[in-house]
Amino acid sequence: MPDEIRLFKALADANRVRILKMLQVRPLCVCEIREILDLAVSTVSQHLSILRDAGLIYDSKESKWVNYYLNRENPDAAVQALFSLLWNPDLFDDGIYRRDAERVHRVDRNQLCHV
């Protein structure tokens, strides 16, 4: 599959776009994302691997947790173009993204996890 199509497929899901917008606020671990999206942890992990394969995010282990980061330094032109589209203030102006961003500020992995 062409890279550009893989990228569009990665963004063609509302939960995955929400994840990217949340990671714009700060890096998050799986259980923090799970809490905000209210999905099964295995489902979130699957979404994250699709975003990783598309080159949009990367992960890095930190003690118990796996932190996920936006791959802002990815030199791929298509990834850069889609990032600037995602951060365009005229787009993705839905209340859901603002609500998610607020919750990102509040969530605390030490209280969430060990479910």
Next chain:
Amino acid sequence: MPDEIRLFKALADANRVRILKMLQVRPLCVCEIREILDLAVSTVSQHLSILRDAGLIYDSKESKWVNYYLNRENPDAAVQALFSLLWNPDLFDDGIYRRDAERVHRVDRNQLCHV
């Protein structure tokens, strides 16, 4: 479904992106697109309705044929952003799009249709 997600879904298919790149060359009728993509005419019609619902193209009848046009004047910010992404010369640099563009120049609806 949010408009932006609908747009990403519309672009998350290789044949639909090929259609948009072909329409960049000139307006086309369904049977011309069918010839180049080598799909059933009903399948092409379905792809076109998805692109139309996303606001990326529009159609207009001309005698026997229905011509499809890029909706270049669509004021929607997301549509405009995706168009400039599609026309970015660093992206969609695959040979398939060049080959399609050449075929668009050659196809003649008067010879193709009446199948």
Next chain:
DNA sequence: CCTACATTTCGGCAATTAACGAAATGAAAG
């Protein structure tokens, strides 16, 4: 009117996808 014919709609089939819970993984801490 009636016919011709490009296109759309419909019904069905195979493949893909998003979701879940359960089991496996693997690393840190005791």
Next chain:
DNA sequence: CTTTCATTTCGTTAATTGCCGAAATGTAGG
């Protein structure tokens, strides 16, 4: 070395999607 626990992988299910051929649609020309 064993336990703990966040995460990933696996197996399954329901819903969606891409594709086709056949039937319906609708319009232009006779």
